[in-house]
Amino acid sequence: MLIRKPADLRYSDITPKQFYVNRRRFLASSLAFGAFAGAARAGMKFTDVKKTSYNVGDEKITPLEAITHYNNFYEFGTDKSDPAENAKNFRTSPWTLKVEGEVAKPQTFDLDGLFKIAPLEERIYRHRCVEAWSIVVPWTGFPLAALLKQAEPTAKAKYVAFESYYDPKQMPEARGTGINFPYVEGLRLDEAMHPLALLAVGLYGETLPNQDGAPIRLVVPWKYGFKSAKSLVKIRLVEKQPPTTWNILAPNEYGFYSNVNPKVDHPRWSQAKERRLGELFKRDTLMFNGYSEVASLYTGMDLRKNY
Amino acid sequence: MSKLVGRILSSRWTKVALFAACLIPFLLLLWPFYKLLTTGNAPELTANPVEYITHDTGNWTIRFLLITLCVTPLRKIFHQPKLVRYRRMLGLFAFFYVCLHFMTWFILDKSFSVSDMWADVLKRRFITVGMLGFAMLLPLAITSTAGWVRRLGFAQWQRLHRLIYFAALAGVIHYYWLVKSDVRLPLMYGAMLAVLMLYRFFIWKQVPATPAPRSAATTPRTASLPD
Numbered sequence: 001m002l003i004r005k006p007a008d009l010r011y012s013d014i015t016p017k018q019f020y021v022n023r024r025r026f027l028a029s030s031l032a033f034g035a036f037a038g039a040a041r042a043g044m045k046f047t048d049v050k051k052t053s054y055n056v057g058d059e060k061i062t063p064l065e066a067i068t069h070y071n072n073f074y075e076f077g078t079d080k081s082d083p084a085e086n087a088k089n090f091r092t093s094p095w096t097l098k099v100e101g102e103v104a105k106p107q108t109f110d111l112d113g114l115f116k117i118a119p120l121e122e123r124i125y126r127h128r129c130v131e132a133w134s135i136v137v138p139w140t141g142f143p144l145a146a147l148l149k150q151a152e153p154t155a156k157a158k159y160v161a162f163e164s165y166y167d168p169k170q171m172p173e174a175r176g177t178g179i180n181f182p183y184v185e186g187l188r189l190d191e192a193m194h195p196l197a198l199l200a201v202g203l204y205g206e207t208l209p210n211q212d213g214a215p216i217r218l219v220v221p222w223k224y225g226f227k228s229a230k231s232l233v234k235i236r237l238v239e240k241q242p243p244t245t246w247n248i249l250a251p252n253e254y255g256f257y258s259n260v261n262p263k264v265d266h267p268r269w270s271q272a273k274e275r276r277l278g279e280l281f282k283r284d285t286l287m288f289n290g291y292s293e294v295a296s297l298y299t300g301m302d303l304r305k306n307y
Numbered sequence: 308m309s310k311l312v313g314r315i316l317s318s319r320w321t322k323v324a325l326f327a328a329c330l331i332p333f334l335l336l337l338w339p340f341y342k343l344l345t346t347g348n349a350p351e352l353t354a355n356p357v358e359y360i361t362h363d364t365g366n367w368t369i370r371f372l373l374i375t376l377c378v379t380p381l382r383k384i385f386h387q388p389k390l391v392r393y394r395r396m397l398g399l400f401a402f403f404y405v406c407l408h409f410m411t412w413f414i415l416d417k418s419f420s421v422s423d424m425w426a427d428v429l430k431r432r433f434i435t436v437g438m439l440g441f442a443m444l445l446p447l448a449i450t451s452t453a454g455w456v457r458r459l460g461f462a463q464w465q466r467l468h469r470l471i472y473f474a475a476l477a478g479v480i481h482y483y484w485l486v487k488s489d490v491r492l493p494l495m496y497g498a499m500l501a502v503l504m505l506y507r508f509f510i511w512k513q514v515p516a517t518p519a520p521r522s523a524a525t526t527p528r529t530a531s532l533p534d
Contacts, residue, residue, distance in 0.1 A: 070354035179488055280415060
């Protein structure tokens with residue numbers, strides 16, 4: 001799966017040169033180690049990644065520098081620049097992801113197992129934060145549905161609960177953020193089974209940088225960014241709507257659904273516009289972040305109430 | 308020692324140096340912003356320059372308000388009446404940074420739309436209270452000249468300028484209401500403001516209790532006069 005030869009994907013046109021040169025140097029050293037350990041580390045190049053038609057037209061892909069140095073990953077600190085700094089030595093190997101709950105086949109995957117669930121695809125998605133900024137990310141991953149199908153959800157399974165890794169020793173910054181970790185998120189089963197819902201293991205053609213949720217994270221492009229939980233260790237199928245971190249913290253501000261919706265404001269700020277990182281002025285926010293194909297999931301629902 | 312400090316505080320050059328120092332946060336924004344506009348790249352301003360500039364100028368507004376509020380306590384505690392020479396300048400720098408803060412928001416966030424701005428002011432309490440703080444600083448900046456002290460009379464001028472307490476409080480609340488979950492920094496600013504206000508409260512409580520010194524009773528309290 002992980003091969004030494006650089007892929008023919010070219011990001012040099014959008015990535016400032018010093019970054020990809022640095023990454024190449026880093027790649028050379030990490031690959032030697034990675035090959036021995038048989039484990040993925042941040043910054044390793046994927047090969048055999050299927051190009052897909054999931055893209056954003058002529059919208060520009062956000063530079064890697066912004067995607068990796070402007071992060072909300074509160075376990076590593078609340079400043080946008082904190083995760084890049086504090087997640088440097090985050091141990092993502094060995095790693096296990098448990099799938100359990102209302103499933104016929106509960107299972108535990110290690111990283112190699114996760115990479116084999118389905119062919120890896122590259123998908124270019126818009127990513128819209130609840131704080132009204134956005135980026136465009138070339139993710140590498142596979143559909144969440146592929147993993148769920150392997151576990152065979154039972155008839156009782158109605159929701160999917162996600163849990164992120166938490167280790168106060170590796171994440172000392174997490175204390176004092178006002179949040180009770182581990183971070184938990186959730187989706188309705190039909191949302192989770194939607195083809196757009198992705199489990200990402202990489203971006204920019206390489207394994208995920210630690211600060212972006214290595215080694216595996218959820219990506220739900222039609223919902224606000226905080227729904228896309230990072231560094232997943234547990235996926236549990238459940239009968240009842242699971243608790244979610246930001247909803248516990250401020251239920252009037254962050255709902256369970258949290259679909260991107262320009263017409264429903266956050267109580268403290270407008271969601272009508274967003275600032276694409278790299279642009280000075282704001283642009284209009286699109287319903288479901290431009291992914292209108294998910295609209296049928298919510299027919300008959302009052303999205304003002306189910307924010 | 309105290310005399311030396313007094314001499315330094317009386318020097319014109321100290322004032323010039325402080326003025327230059329107060330401009331540093333602005334220059335640290337101006338230069339990268341110029342780079343951003345000309346080359347499209349300014350890593351100093353992070354990936355979201357507008358947010359960074361908004362937060363930085365907001366932060367410096369609160370800091371300068373708190374520094375301004377430190378002048379009187381420091382002056383009294385260390386018996387350095389000359390300190391008051393710097394108070395107006397520090398207060399005006401708070402006003403300078405709040406203007407930058409407001410302009411950044413109005414131009415780059417609201418794209419010059421006055422109606423959008425008012426909609427936000429009315430709808431969002433953190434913006435309401437922030438605008439209130441800004442509005443309170445406006446008359447203080449206007450009446451900061453010696454001419455206005457004369458026109459209003461010192462007592463009235465002083466009463467008006469107590470608005471700074473409420474402006475600072477508005478600033479802290481504005482910040483507190485804005486953050487998502489990590490309230491440590493706004494709480495720290497709040498604690499600093501509380502200490503500065505408690506000091507004033509105790510001084511104020513003390514004044515009627517202690518009889519005025521005989522000789523000072525008729526002497527004007529020059530130490531309280533603005534520069």
